[in-house]
Amino acid sequence: MSGESAWRPGDAHADAASMLRVDQAGEYGATRIYAGQLAVLGEGHPAARLISRMAAQEQRHLSHFDAMMVARGVRPTALQPFWHVAGHALGAATALIGPSAAMACTAAIEDEIDAHYSEQLDALGEADPPLSAAIADFQADEREHRAAAVAAGAEDAFGYPLLYAAIRAGCRAAIELSKRI
Template identity: 50%
Template sequence: MILTLHGPLLPIRSSTMSALPMRLPISQTRQLIRLQPCCARSLSTFSEHSETPRPRVKRPLTEKEKDLIAAMLRVDHAGELGANWIYKGQMAVLGKDPKVGPVVQHMWDQEKFHLKVFDDMIAANRVRPTALRPFWEVAGYALGAGTALLGKEAAMACTEAVETVIGEHYNDQLRELLKIDHPEVDKLREVIKQFRDEELEHLDTAVDHEAKKAPVYPGLTAVIQQGCKAAIWIATRI
């Protein structure tokens, strides 16, 4: 398996991340999904205290590593597909809103780029995409449009809930990829790092746009988060 990426990545920010607490309230999501400084440093190929790096031993990826990477590409592709349709549904309802419309459009544009990158990586690495694509498209659009019909705050609560789960999911993947010392994995790791940071920006944007004022906010976000976790479990396998 050769991890191939077509097209340039957007600039990758190097922010300091704090550890992922378990099951904290959504109100603490801005602190949830950051890695400890030691972990953040380990994501880099170089360390300020390291000596001259030793050359890597060239070896093929093991079958277990190939299967892990294929599953990651499949679920991430499915996730970005679903996110695109969520924002498409939101834009169908809120697109003409002068305040919220441009905000949703900006986040949607980033999700389109994410999907394009995973489209290319799926094809280049001959990974079987999810067999449930039609379902994710319909479910994503229904979720986006449905929450937008409840109001701008509910649409933002949906974004907050989804991006909280996706940020945690990407961090879990980064931890797994750190265990694989292979140059081909570096490409995927950098992609996931960048996309995680952008998903967390969406989370902050949603909070800044009054997500917590949504009707039945606790119940709404809890249901959406559980649905996202179930979708991740399914898309990894199917």
């Protein structure tokens, strides 16, 4: 992540709204990535069971953040239509490369989201217990997804270091854009 945080002390409501907006966008993107992977691999593929389980957890996260946004009157990112297409395309593209590339995608994104959630938890402190609790809960799932992806062969993907770095960079860019737009 960049050295400058978008969340400034002193405006807890704006900070929480920005956090919620970007977190909802991220969970939405994750559901689209897994949908793209499953569309290519198919339900019968050995990796599909793991991907489906992770997708269900991401859907639970998304539903929770959707409800929090409605309750707090927070608008979603204006980029959601773009994330709809981009997420599915990223999932499909990595699955087309192969199951290990699909798992590399998960490992890269979950590493970035873990760091992002840690930054948010540090910034929130005690300012918003419901949001902090959701982030901490979902962060544990994201860490499990990363470990499962590595165990399923993420690091065996062709060009793993380059693929991993490119996906993490894209994830960082998506986070920064969704905070603001």
